[in-house]
Amino acid sequence: MFDSVLRVKYVHHKSCFLYLSTEHTQLNTGTCLRLSYNDNETAYFSANIVRNIVDSDCIGINSLYAKVLSIKENDLVNVSEIEQLPVVNSINIQPSNKTDYEVLELLASNVQSHLLDLVRIVNVGQKIVIWIGNNISIVVYVESVQPIYPGTLDFLTEVVIKPPDTNMKKKELYVNSDYMKNFVSFLNANSSLTSSHCPQELKLKNTNFELIYRLIPISELPVNLKHTQPFKVFIFKDSLHNDYITQFNDHFFFKLIMLQNTYNTKELYVELCFLDDIIENRSPLYLNNLSNNVYVHNSILKYFQCDNGVRVCLKSISNELAQPSEICVQHCPGKHSKDTLENLKLVLSESKGKAQILNADFPIRIGDDFYCSLTFPPSMPSCCVIDGNDLRNCTFSFNIENVRLFDDRTSDNIKQRFCEELEVVQQLADNVLSVLWRRGYFQSEHTIITGRNGMGKTQFLNYISVAFKEYPYFLYVETIECKAIKGKTVDSLHKIFMDCFSKLVLCQPSVLVLDDLHVLCERCEGEETPNTVYINRVSEMLCNLLWTYTETNKIAVLASVESLSKLNRYIYRSRGNHLFKNIFGLNDLTKTDRLLLLKYFFNQSDTNNLDYNELLMKTDGFVVQDIKDFYDKALFEAYKEGSSKKHPVIDQNCCERALKKTCSLALQNVKFHSPGSKTFDDIGGLSDVKTIMIESFLWPVKYSNIFSKAPLRLQSGLLLYGCPGTGKTLLAGAAAKQCNLRLISIKGPELLSKYIGASEQAVRDVFDKAQRAKPCVLFFDEFDSLAPRRGHDNTGVTDRVVNQFLTQLDGVESLTGVCVLAATSRPDLLDPALLRPGRLDKQILCQMPDTNDRLDILRILSRKLDFGDDVNLEEIAEKTEDFSGADLQSLLYSAQLASMKLTDDQDLDLSITQITQTLLLDALSKTRPSLTKSERRKYEQIYATFQGGNLDDFKAGSKVTLA
Template sequence: MSGDLFRVQFIRSKTCFLFIPDKWVRKLTDIRKLEPGSTIKVIYDSGKYAYFSWQQSSMQHDNVVGINATVATNLGFKEGDLISLVICNNPPHLHRVEMCPLSADDLEMIELSSGLLQATLLDQVRVVWRGQFLTAWISNTLPIVLHVGSMDPDVNVGRLEQLTEVVIGDPLNNVLPSSENHWGSKSMLNDIVSSGKSLASSVINSVKGETQEEVEESFENELLTERSKYVFRVHPLHRSLPQHGPLDAFIPSACMSDLFKFPRNQQKSLFLKVTKLPSSKDVSATIVKGSEEGTVENVLDEQINESLSTNIRAMSVDCIQEAKEHYYFSNRKCIYMSNNLRSTLHLQIGSQVILSDFQRRPPSTSLEGVELLPVYGLSCLDLGKNFVEYVEQMRSGLVLSNKMLLTIPTEKGYIDTEVQLLPSSVTYSLVLPGQLDSRRVYVRLEKRTEKQPKVPPVTPSFPTSVVEDLHLGHLSCVINEALASLKLTLGLHESYTENQSVRINNNILILGKSGCGKTSTANTICNHLQGSPHYVYNAVMKCRPLKGKTVESIFKHLQSFIDECVYNQPSILILDDLECIAGVSEDQDQSSQASAYFNRISRMLLQIFSCLQSCHSIGIIATAPSLSSLSSSLVPPRGIHILNTCLELPELAKVDRLKVLDKLLNIKLKNKEIREIKCWDTLEVCSKKSEGYCCQDLADLVDKAMHVACMRQVDSNKTPVLEACDMLQALSDSTPMLLRGVSLHKEAAFGWDDIGGMIEVKNELKEVFEWPVMYPELFQNSPLRQQSGLLLYGAPGTGKTMLAAAIASECGLNFISVKGPELLSKYIGASEEAVRNIFFKAQSAKPCVLFFDEFDSLAPRRGHDNTGVTDRVVNQLLTQLDGVESLVGVWVLAATSRPDLLDPALLRPGRLDRAVLCPLPDEKNRLAILTALSQKMNLDADVDFVQIAVKTEGFTGADLQSLLYTAQLSAVEEQQAQISGECLVQLKMD
């Protein structure tokens, strides 16, 4: 083939392949010169060259090769030119190739349809060379031009394979090959403008009857068809507009003026073609369908060209009376479409469309008539007349497209009809009032069973959550701060422009304990931005199902969400339970395999989000229990922070819990799940006793109360009535999520009345522990710091442990008891960790009393331990008791019989504020102790506790209890001996 000349013939194939006649393929294959995958070098125009992969084709002439017209034009070919073909050795496979689009519009279309281009690029081109202006098709009507730059390996010609990495760089600002016939050359466009103006001047001088304005308008109308394609985002019309048809769309006036030039005092409207830009989901679904049928490319082209394109009329949004309202505010390129138009093009709110083929007026076609086909065969006698009346209402005319869906108002309601223009060659037309009469409107009744496609949902719908339903006041500050940050990140404020060079990224990290409503709060924040005027797209990526998966699997899963967010931007991506894939290892060892796994994922997320937000309007919301649960790569102490704004959800106060319970019961009553509610007065008690409950716990409490009511009224066929006893029983059987798995000390079977004497000690305990629970508002507003630590000391047996146990039942607080030595361990760091864990449990169970018994064994004076274990434990206790993180809702109670052995730092104010002595009981207290301990004993009438109290001087409470137990045991032994003697006498008598 070397040196043979062939003539160029343009063909319609949307590829960069060279099509060779069958004769030459058979001839060269027989002599083993041409093999599958070979590369052909084309020499043309006195030494210029290009490289192609080849395909066999049945040409009518043997010396003719086929090539796509757009590809040939970009390379400088003309149809009929003579070229020379040379067979080359197979070029090396490329690992990496860098390409740059010619314009920002091409770059935007590549970003929005990266999945489609990735899926079809190898079907369009296989051989590339350095400096090539490569033509690729997003669809049959959307070509883009890419400039090929550096390649790896460093060769002049290479071959694209499945694993070749294609890197798209910044646009070249319309730097195009020097070809006089190139369709998009900037200099060529300037030539068109200048030549057009001179042509207009000559026409003005030679043609009579035409004004200069008419000629300039004609020139501008022609120039509109040479403009670039624009990508717009789809927004819905706030309401139906009776004076505008379904094919009327609206563009913000500022955007209309920037992109399209209109003469002064002329209505800003033009006719154009709108084409849906497929998303990655559309491409994936189409590829799966095409793979089953074996025709991926044909299915893609059919989807893009036939069902996703139509002609419309675009007008300025100022035409709408309510344009000044917030419904139509947007500082981005967006187009407002009716529901019928979105249904026709299968467009969701936020989808991307391409506007092209701009014209000032529709093509001049002779419309002979209109044929109406009612959907489902429904019709009325005056449907044609109603259609004419409908057209007359349109002041600026009605745009009709062939086979469009039109809803016509009639006396019986609205009828959906399919419109067919006559003759069938007319694709679309502008019908003005008075242009048609009922005689040119034909109604054809035809039984049709296919259903019209419905308008897709706006965005993925979130499940109804407790937070969304209740609109809790305690979360309003968190939600408002998050909204302000996201509006700044997404550029939703009025001063933002799409070309703004400075981008501020304030991503959100929502922190809170399990069940407090982190996910629901994130969804609520997104729902605030989901509606008008911004229509922000949002997607939720649940990280918990990805726990333990490989980094490659997580990246692939994340990429699908990113593709959708980029396509529908401005967007918000929610990373729910981020700690599951980017947390910390349980052993806290940075060199472990788990830590390396989490760090790798964290660095991947850091790199992806940094690059993503540098050029796209995408906000990130992540949820996690705490900052310490996330990898240090994501939340470093210094350096780059991806999650800038950390919002911690506050706990529910008593008033908030009361509002939540009230709202939940009203929802149940509204949904007729309950016939009547008779427990309104009990809600105050329930809100007081449900300290530590989160929103989900309260919802579970109401459901459990309904279950109790149903079980109580199981024999009745009516809807249950919720009573106070049902709520109280459900509350007693409920355990909040934070306390599940935490071992709490059960309430003691005795209270203050069961402990005799020690009136002063009891009063001090009530002041520290009971008063803050009884009067929380008073203590909360007090300027003084609330005392949260108390030390009970005294001789052994004076009732220190019994007093601590009585606090749980008297004050209604959770109670955690710790025996001092059980926290000590021989392993380094284990004792300190045990101390941290016990305080963490107390924080989770608040309001809670943390009781340390035998405190002197846990916190002795520092410097007297050879191992250093107790010294580290004391240091940890000092930090926990009065460190940076103050104890809120946790009271510390310690008991010891040797206060002189404790470290003095523990006894200063701010830690263990009070030291209360439990003295040996005097005669009066001994009498009270004996009376309290003997309440459940059967006493003889001759028992005199006063005399016993006088004779037991120096006895402790434990000694007096032992005295009573010993006496009780002696009485039992005497009674048993008496019963045995009586039985023996009876046997002798028998």
């Protein structure tokens, strides 16, 4: 960064900017600069890069403004570049006399419109000059800046002009962020404090300087400081200039004040120490972050009732700190005063006789859950300094009364233990942290976490928020639950977010967490209604606030949504400038993650011989909330049947009953098709086809551990083709039943729509439903009507549908747990791209049954029929050449109807019907195959060519799909 010694030249430009030559290529107009001059004075400027005004070894300052700041022409000053300062909400300025105040009051509108043209950076105690027209100039004093100083003015900054104080004396305040220059005068003025104890009265010269830090509990650091006195605070030497560290020979006392927008009277007197001697090895990636903090005892955070990362001010003490002659010890009843005094002296003696500071009415822990507080009669000061001699010479009195402890209103930083071990959570946490931290520096980038309902997004945000607050990040985190504030007026929401951003700016680097952002800023489509107007206004308001406060401040936003498609266009757009540049998805739970969650929940209760492998198979596709609901229902089942109401025991039967009553969140409102009661044993013939389907569908589910380690992608797409009536549709339901998979059946034409984009959306919805219902079989019947060859449809609908199918079957996202099954009798009509590897790459021919297959089919179909003793199925099988499975079923139906015609009504009531060989032969004489020989030869020729791989040589069929 730029740091150089330059010579001052007066210029006639009427502004408070610092003018530099264009030869300083590393600087840009608007860069924040710090000017150090006259040994211990500092001022802040905004750079203005211009030509032909000053030389490369000079800087230009308006002559009037330079004289106000006591800067002389040709003085050598140190100019250094600093990081971009945050935008301030409001400033209070005060003119020096009543006449100037009246001029500003009369010309307030002119000042408001031209102030940004005159000054950009303001700091408490730094004077600025306001030019009004060509002849009027007014010097004003910056009295206060909110929420943090120094800062940058913006269009939304509120400027308050206060009347001059007639009794106001000249103020010599040097309160700014250049702590090094101010601190050296403080150290030089107090070199007498290097003795082993303080004098009778500790006097500090009136040097009103301040150190601004972020408040962090010492317990977050990887050091053991459990017995540290609560009034010792620690900083790293990196926060001070190297030239002054050697002069820091002993402890020094400061007043600790919390900086916040609201008025707070709480203050505490502390002793400042270095941490470098305690922590020897620090990660070089986080040196910059660790040095911006002051590390305090946890009781101090409870005292201020604040969270990690808030800004505090260490203000030099300008009054006298006297040593006490008497100490009154207040302790709770039940403890002997002598023991209390011994424990107190033991705690105070840890300073090894050196001077230490004590605060009145502050609970001090002197044992396990044993506290006392001190007062210092007779003058009752708020604090005092005590050393080893005072501890031996002063008198002690006792007050037997309960010690009032501070309410612990700090945020709960307890992590969910299972989150630390979940693989999907750790991967996502690493991704988020890699975005926010690069090369040891905080990045103000915004991230969206996507995941369907119940995936654990809220738990992840809580987990990562705790990680943000801990070592080595120490970020300030504000969380807003959008569900809790939904429905409030736009003005109320604006106030909520403004208060939140004020804290984030003050305590930066910080992170804003927005849980369920899609609830507050949902997508609005269709006609304009009062509700859509309200949502758009809220979304626009939030978008403007995010852009305004995060562009110039170290503030990152982390939001969770169910889907990007549910976000309002103001928050997320598919094109253009993105507010959220990083999108991460919370992946589905792996088998290992589900096992860990099951053990985590069930270990909270008594269990008896639970088969976790069985539970893993039956909870496939469950999310975190599903497993929690399953555990609650299993515990309820154990309560119902257990003899002991206090300690119910969960066994496998309780889990089985609970599983029957548990519906996964992903499967709610999802309609499935019943696979029926038939399995492969109920389908005759097609033994090779059934074997291949078992290998493709059942094995990956049954042996998931083996297949998950396979380096190649599994084949999950099958195409069944064959003549009509060969059992293709029947095989789909039987496969789902055999492999214990859910079945989603789609009839080809039902996805097509005449509206542009509706057909492709229907395809995406089907695959999304299948992904949520995994493991499942996604079956497309009459597939040739849904995905024919491209280029032969005048409407272009099926062409777009085929393109959508190609991306879904072999896109970036793999179809894990979804088995795609398609059936057709005309594979030559399908688009060849669908049959290439990675899609429907396994094609299975369902052949017409031969004699043995027909005999097997007849035996299976006739299991529940009452045959006569003369029935010979072998003869029927031999005489039914060219019959398909459907034709054989029709044959048995005809024979059954014929038997009913020959049976008396009384026997029909008793369900006594018998099928004889004669009836079968008679039905055979009246039944014809559904396919003629010519049609069968046509199909066989098509299949032979298809199996030969010459599908591209086919001419387009005559089949046309209208949409």
